Amino acid sequence: xxxxxxxxxxxxxxxxxxxxxxxxxxxxxxxxxxxxxxxxxxxxxxxxxxxxxxxxxxxxxxxxxxxxxxxxxxxxxxxxxxxxxxxxxxxxxxxxxxxxxxxxxxxxxxxxxxxxxxxxxxxxxxxxxxxxxxxxxxxxxxxxxxxxxxxxxxxxxxxxxxxxxxxxxxxxxxxxxxxxxxxxxxxxxxxxxxxxxxxxxxxxxxxxxxxxxxxxxxxxxxxxxxxxxxxxxxxxxxxxxxxxxxxxxxxxxxxxxxxxxxxxxxxxxxxxxxxxxxxxxxxxxxxxxxxxxxxxxxxxxxxxxxxxxxxxxxxxxxxxxxxxxxxxxxxxxxxxxxxxxxxxxxxxxxxxxxxxxxxxxxxxxxxxxxxxxxxxxxxxxxxxxxxxxxxxxxxxxxxxxxxxxxxxxxxxxxxxxxxxxxxxxxxxxxxxxxxxxxxxxxxxxxxxxxxxxxxxxxxxxxxxxxxxxxxxxxxxxxxxxxxxxxxxxxxxxxxxxxxx
Amino acid sequence: xxxxxxxxxxxxxxxxxxxxxxxxxxxxxxxxxxxxxxxxxxxxxxxxxxxxxxxxxxxxxxxxxxxxxxxxxxxxxxxxxxxxxxxxxxxxxxxxxxxxxxxxxxxxxxxxxxxxxxxxxxxxxxxxxxxxxxxxxxxxxxxxxx
Numbered sequence: 001x002x003x004x005x006x007x008x009x010x011x012x013x014x015x016x017x018x019x020x021x022x023x024x025x026x027x028x029x030x031x032x033x034x035x036x037x038x039x040x041x042x043x044x045x046x047x048x049x050x051x052x053x054x055x056x057x058x059x060x061x062x063x064x065x066x067x068x069x070x071x072x073x074x075x076x077x078x079x080x081x082x083x084x085x086x087x088x089x090x091x092x093x094x095x096x097x098x099x100x101x102x103x104x105x106x107x108x109x110x111x112x113x114x115x116x117x118x119x120x121x122x123x124x125x126x127x128x129x130x131x132x133x134x135x136x137x138x139x140x141x142x143x144x145x146x147x148x149x150x151x152x153x154x155x156x157x158x159x160x161x162x163x164x165x166x167x168x169x170x171x172x173x174x175x176x177x178x179x180x181x182x183x184x185x186x187x188x189x190x191x192x193x194x195x196x197x198x199x200x201x202x203x204x205x206x207x208x209x210x211x212x213x214x215x216x217x218x219x220x221x222x223x224x225x226x227x228x229x230x231x232x233x234x235x236x237x238x239x240x241x242x243x244x245x246x247x248x249x250x251x252x253x254x255x256x257x258x259x260x261x262x263x264x265x266x267x268x269x270x271x272x273x274x275x276x277x278x279x280x281x282x283x284x285x286x287x288x289x290x291x292x293x294x295x296x297x298x299x300x301x302x303x304x305x306x307x308x309x310x311x312x313x314x315x316x317x318x319x320x321x322x323x324x325x326x327x328x329x330x331x332x333x334x335x336x337x338x339x340x341x342x343x344x345x346x347x348x349x350x351x352x353x354x355x356x357x358x359x360x361x362x363x364x365x366x367x368x369x370x371x372x373x374x375x376x377x378x379x380x381x382x383x384x385x386x387x388x389x390x391x392x393x394x395x396x397x398x399x400x401x402x403x404x405x406x407x408x409x410x411x412x413x414x415x416x417x418x419x420x421x422x423x424x425x426x427x428x429x430x431x432x433x434x435x436x437x438x439x440x441x442x443x444x445x446x447x448x449x450x451x452x453x454x455x456x457x458x459x460x461x462x463x464x465x466x467x468x469x470x471x472x473x474x475x476x477x478x479x480x481x482x483x484x485x486x487x488x489x490x491x492x493x494x495x496x497x498x499x500x
Numbered sequence: 501x502x503x504x505x506x507x508x509x510x511x512x513x514x515x516x517x518x519x520x521x522x523x524x525x526x527x528x529x530x531x532x533x534x535x536x537x538x539x540x541x542x543x544x545x546x547x548x549x550x551x552x553x554x555x556x557x558x559x560x561x562x563x564x565x566x567x568x569x570x571x572x573x574x575x576x577x578x579x580x581x582x583x584x585x586x587x588x589x590x591x592x593x594x595x596x597x598x599x600x601x602x603x604x605x606x607x608x609x610x611x612x613x614x615x616x617x618x619x620x621x622x623x624x625x626x627x628x629x630x631x632x633x634x635x636x637x638x639x640x641x642x643x644x645x646x
Contacts (some may be wrong), residue, residue, distance in 0.1 A: 087515055090643060091625075115645075150617060151541060151618075152615075210575065221646050259578050263575065269626070270564070270568070274560065285626075286563075287625055287626045429514065430512050430515075431517065432512070432517070433512065458616060460619075464619070500620065
């Protein structure tokens with residue numbers, strides 16, 4: 001990284017890859033690049049890429065094309081944008097944000113992704129690092145055993161059809177009412193952990209069958225359950241409103257809607273691929289399949305997507321409950337006594353109907369966030385009352401073994417990015433390459449030498465998710481901080497990680 | 501040109517997994533694409549068993565049929581808990597502007613604890629999807645979401 005920083009100049013890059021990317025964008029200011037109309041044919045608006053000059057080097061030309069492709073869709077507002085963790089997705093780039101007019105625009109499953117409401121939550125404790133470190137191996141084992149993970153990982157809970165309906169309609173609220181948490185948990189979720197308007201009649205039998213045994217499971221890939229401690233505070237006032245202080249132990253949960261969400265996306269992509277022909281919408285990539293926002297097909301998808309989003313909130317809520325039980329078992333104390341309360345829960349992959357000011361006028365838009373976090377600033381009515389004076393907590397997970405960040409939504413987000421910020425570090429190395437480059441057991445030992453305990457179902461998962469396969473999350477976070485869309489509040493370091 | 505003896509190969513993709521499958525016939529390329537997909541999940545050499553599932557599907561075009569075929573196998577893998585290793589596509593037909601497939605997939609009933617799974621596939625995407633016939637046979641390209 002240091003070498004390329006020194007050799008990188010405005011006029012010419014050191015490698016053909018970033019020379020190519022540089023010729024596709026126009027610098028507007030530090031951290032802000034325009035992808036002009038004409039990058040691909042029929043762009044209705046320009047593209048915008050929020051990255052530092054250094055991060056731009058790592059962006060693939062295909063990612064730029066994907067951002068430009070989204071700009072061709074009907075009803076797109078202002079510009080098609082991507083966050084500093086942008087990388088190649090399918091249809092939409094990962095890190096992509098796009099808003100479409102609620103009447104004239106479209107809804108596209110590709111703008112949400114297969115893992116609907118993949119998201120992150122952070123649980124606070126009043127335990128200090130020193131109290132947890134001596135027990136971290138046992139605690140990580142306990143979490144790994146209590147929360148099913150990995151391919152085919154089945155839940156200890158088997159939902160009935162009636163319960164599954166409630167999960168789809170009520171999300172985290174169902175889980176709390178069923179005994180998996182406390183009322184305050186729900187108040188500290190984006191949208192109170194339940195989006196209104198869900199309709200189970202658009203959820204297929206297949207999606208139900210996949211969803212039933214997986215409710216309350218972590219899954220595989222980049223998903224994790226992590227015990228951490230706060231190692232740095234950037235903003236004391238906001239940190240205090242968030243109930244965070246240095247040395248404090250926190251727990252982060254990163255997972256989504258599992259097979260239910262994957263199947264809902266698969267089913268509706270098929271329906272919408274017919275609709276795209278029916279309504280005569282020209283799309284440059286089949287994965288950008290969409291339909292007019294008010295059409296039956298788009299609304300059916302949207303209502304099913306809301307079911308998956310609610311499922312994901314229920315899923316993370318059940319995992320929270322088992323996390324509390326694990327701490328209770330290891331420390332022999334009550335979860336309340338250990339101050340185990342939810343800081344916040346955010347969605348990374350979702351489409352929502354929101355009001356935004358566009359050209360000085362309030363407008364209803366379908367905001368698609370695919371690998372992006374909502375980042376509403378202080379004063380926004382959707383921010384829970386506890387945080388309304390400082391802004392919504394924005395949780396940015398790092399890769400395994402690296403820092404994660406807690407930010408708060410800042411004023412600029414409403415002007416620049418439809419109230420959105422980045423969602424993670426952004427992958428830079430393929431899984432196949434990672435497996436060749438890294439050895440799971442070696443990575444595990446290295447992390448353990450740094451005081452980080454890792455438990456995974458398979459060593460190859462550790463290799464695939466090694467810290468070196470992601471770009472630095474601190475660089476990504478600095479971009480959104482400098483742009484004024486989300487401000488840095490605190491940084492956490494992992495102590496114990498459970499992975500699928 | 502890829503040798504037609506090779507059934508499939510994996511290509512570089514930063515975030516997901518991309519593979520190409522080959523075959524002398526359309527039926528064969530569908531079989532090899534399924535094999536490539538299951539080898540992402542597990543080393544299929546280590547799987548045996550003859551639990552069978554019949555797959556009959558209909559799709560508006562050939563490429564969609566490929567996505568639907570792989571998606572159906574993924575669904576059966578998850579719900580019926582069978583890890584497939586042997587595929588026999590009996591027939592792919594075009595009729596009234598639609599494509600249909602009739603196939604058998606065989607595999608082993610699994611218990612998550614007993615199988616060393618490599619990666620979870622979330623879904624089969626339409627991204628960079630290709631299905632083409634060239635002078636040496638058929639080639640399919642598929643990206644799966646991990």
